[in-house]
Amino acid sequence: MLWYWKHVGPRRIVEFILLTIFAIFFAGPLVNLLVLAFSEKWNYPNVLPQIWGFKWWEFVLAKDDIVSSISLSFLIATLVTLLSIVVCIPAAYAFARLQFPLKRMFLFSFLLTHAFPKMGLYVSIAVLFYQIGLMNTLLGVVLIHMINVLMFMTWIPTAAFRNVHRAQEESARDVGASPFKVFRSITLPMAMPGIVVASIFTFLNSLDEAQGTFLVGIPDFKTMPIVMYSIISDFPSSAGAVFSIILTLPTIILLVAAQRLVSADVLASGFQMK
Amino acid sequence: MSSKSVIQAGRATAKKTISPETKQSILGLAMVLPSFAILLIVVIIPIVQSFILSLSNDAGGYDLSRYAYLFTDKGMRGNIVFTLRITAITCAAVLLVSYSLAIYMRFNQGPIVDLIRRTYMIPLFIPGVIATYGLINLLGNHGWLSRILETVGVTLPRIIFDEKGIIIANLWFNIPFTTMLLSSALAGIPSSVIESAKDVGVGRLRLFTRFIFPLSYKTFLVALTFVFMGVIGSFTAPFLIGANSPQMLGVSMQQVFSVFQEREQAAAIAFFSFLLCSVLGAFYIRSMAEEEKGKM
Numbered sequence: 001m002l003w004y005w006k007h008v009g010p011r012r013i014v015e016f017i018l019l020t021i022f023a024i025f026f027a028g029p030l031v032n033l034l035v036l037a038f039s040e041k042w043n044y045p046n047v048l049p050q051i052w053g054f055k056w057w058e059f060v061l062a063k064d065d066i067v068s069s070i071s072l073s074f075l076i077a078t079l080v081t082l083l084s085i086v087v088c089i090p091a092a093y094a095f096a097r098l099q100f101p102l103k104r105m106f107l108f109s110f111l112l113t114h115a116f117p118k119m120g121l122y123v124s125i126a127v128l129f130y131q132i133g134l135m136n137t138l139l140g141v142v143l144i145h146m147i148n149v150l151m152f153m154t155w156i157p158t159a160a161f162r163n164v165h166r167a168q169e170e171s172a173r174d175v176g177a178s179p180f181k182v183f184r185s186i187t188l189p190m191a192m193p194g195i196v197v198a199s200i201f202t203f204l205n206s207l208d209e210a211q212g213t214f215l216v217g218i219p220d221f222k223t224m225p226i227v228m229y230s231i232i233s234d235f236p237s238s239a240g241a242v243f244s245i246i247l248t249l250p251t252i253i254l255l256v257a258a259q260r261l262v263s264a265d266v267l268a269s270g271f272q273m274k
Numbered sequence: 275m276s277s278k279s280v281i282q283a284g285r286a287t288a289k290k291t292i293s294p295e296t297k298q299s300i301l302g303l304a305m306v307l308p309s310f311a312i313l314l315i316v317v318i319i320p321i322v323q324s325f326i327l328s329l330s331n332d333a334g335g336y337d338l339s340r341y342a343y344l345f346t347d348k349g350m351r352g353n354i355v356f357t358l359r360i361t362a363i364t365c366a367a368v369l370l371v372s373y374s375l376a377i378y379m380r381f382n383q384g385p386i387v388d389l390i391r392r393t394y395m396i397p398l399f400i401p402g403v404i405a406t407y408g409l410i411n412l413l414g415n416h417g418w419l420s421r422i423l424e425t426v427g428v429t430l431p432r433i434i435f436d437e438k439g440i441i442i443a444n445l446w447f448n449i450p451f452t453t454m455l456l457s458s459a460l461a462g463i464p465s466s467v468i469e470s471a472k473d474v475g476v477g478r479l480r481l482f483t484r485f486i487f488p489l490s491y492k493t494f495l496v497a498l499t500f501v502f503m504g505v506i507g508s509f510t511a512p513f514l515i516g517a518n519s520p521q522m523l524g525v526s527m528q529q530v531f532s533v534f535q536e537r538e539q540a541a542a543i544a545f546f547s548f549l550l551c552s553v554l555g556a557f558y559i560r561s562m563a564e565e566e567k568g569k570m
Contacts, residue, residue: 019386022375026397026446029408032418036411044416045424087312090305099295100302106310108563112317114500115555117507119524120544124324125316127537127544131323147316154309208401211509215528228403232514237411244404251399262395 036241056238066227066243073223074250076138077206080145084202088153089195093187095154096161107158110151121147122212129216141221144212149202156201160194161187193261200258204251321548328542340542349519350543356520358550360437361505364444368501369494371445372452377486379453380460381468397450402510409443410434410515435517443511448504452497459493460486492561499554506547523547 036042037056039049060066094100095107125144126135134140164187172182210225217226224247231240255262292300331339344350375394379387397405412418413433420430433439463486471485487494512522521529523543531540548555 015386019390022390026394026450028419029405029412029446030400032412033404033408035418045421047418047421047425087309091309094302094305098298098302098305100299100306103302103306104563106306108559109310109313109318111559111562112313114503115551115559116317116321117503117524117547117551119507119509119527120547121317121320121507123527123531123540123544124320126531127324127327127541128320130537143312143316146312150309150313150316204399208403210401210403211524211528214509215532218532225401225403228401228407229514232403232407232410240407241411244407247401248404251401255396255399 033241033244036238037245039238042238056236056242060239060242060246065222066231069222069224069227070246072221073207073225076141076145076221076223077203079138079142080149080206081199081203083142084146084149084153085195085199088150088198089157092154092157093161093183095158110154113147113151118148119211122215125212126215135216136218136220138221141213141217141223144216145206145209147212148205148209153198153202156198157191157195160191163194164190197258197261200254204254207247207250321545324541325545327538328545330538340539341546343539344542344546350526352520353523353526354546356437357506357523360440360444360522361502363441364448364505365498365501367441367445368448368452369498372449372456372497373494375449375453376456376460377482379457380463394453395450397446398454402447403514405446406443406511406514409439409446413439413442434515437516439515440512440522443515444505444508447508447511448501451504452501455493455497455500456490459490463489492565495554496558496561499558502554503551506550 035049038052038054040053040055041051042049091106095103122144125147129135129140134143168190169182169186172186173179177185208225209223210229213221213223213226214229217223224243228240228243228247231243328340329336329338331337344354375390379391379394410417413430414420415432415434417430417434423430431438433442467485467489468481471481476484507524508522509524509528512525513528516522516525523546527540527543527547530536530543
């Protein structure tokens, strides 16, 4: 072992140590939850659980309010995703292809969603919702979830539509395709990866949103992250770990499925012009 | 029909109906307006309204008393100073680590780099509550790390329910996102520029200060904006990890709104947090607008 380190040189060793610290820093909390979720008895100061098992899974899945929070979260995330597709994709197409007055103003207005600190914005919204009676309503919760997704749901598809070559659309028009047909069979399929990525982020973002829901959805709209807040204080840590895994599962499944489409470049185009 | 009459008929309809340009304008506006309406409801109106509300005083008139309270109340002043300190430390640490990592990934090859490239974005998709909970269990009193360190006789200092915990959680949340923004900017620097600079014998430090930083400083500032606002507007991590006092502004305004039910005061704290971020926010919008100019 020692000769190996001597062989690779000090630079590699420093590199290796730094990356190990990095990996532990980011993976540590998650691995810890994974171990906790399958431990039945884990007393201090044991480094690993004394008894492994599924006891806490049965405990968590038997709680009605926890199970209902899962379906509520999925319902809200689906609504938010559908609404943002219906509202944002046409806007993205208009930004990419049409000329209309105040176009720049409209495009940049979406930056406003990211130009204010989140909790300040949520409190301002809650103040408004309180006056117009949207506190503790489904519409109120869906609207507050829309804030985080409006911008990338518009910008990522805008970038995707722009990347479709006009020449291809024009040649389809030349052979007699109607504008709608061109959109259906050329523009939309080519922009689809961007739209899919944006939709997946929207869904995940809504599934994970906690702060805004905590402010305007209490007491009736207890989504998974909100239930998590109370689990942390009320239940043993193994129960919390089990629920954490349930809450993270959809994220992992969707990301693995969309792995090919997700890249730093696509993601970054949702937050800045390049 | 002769070709002449077709042209005439075409002219006649053109006079009656609207021109293609106007049609496109109307279509474009119709497609954009629904999303703008949502923006109006969830961002613009709330901000204007909270500003007006924050100016109202107990007597029913309008003055700056709600803002004066932020600086005269000792607890509140402590919260503001605390928030700014945490934000400054986080920004410096995040940008340092993320820049190094992004540069490392850009200019190195090999299996380790590939592995990092494929995994560093994962924390972006982990729900904030979950990551915070994981950190509490890992770093807390009698947590996993303290158990592991105990075997070699090291006692872990208090991290959770302390500012150290908030900073660590902020690093966990912000490093992946910042690294993502910065590596996408560094990917835009042509390798030929770097290679030719190396060929004429430019050192590493000069390479960074003369080429890499100037070519990516705009994204650097955008990243700074996101981290700064992310920390000032954060709630989950400081709510679950932070001590009771001093509090981060996000937690403090939630308490004032939900627990004390003082909406006017909450609005004032919210608007104050906007003011803290206004310079960076304005910069962000302006630089994006400039970037876009050439494309319309």
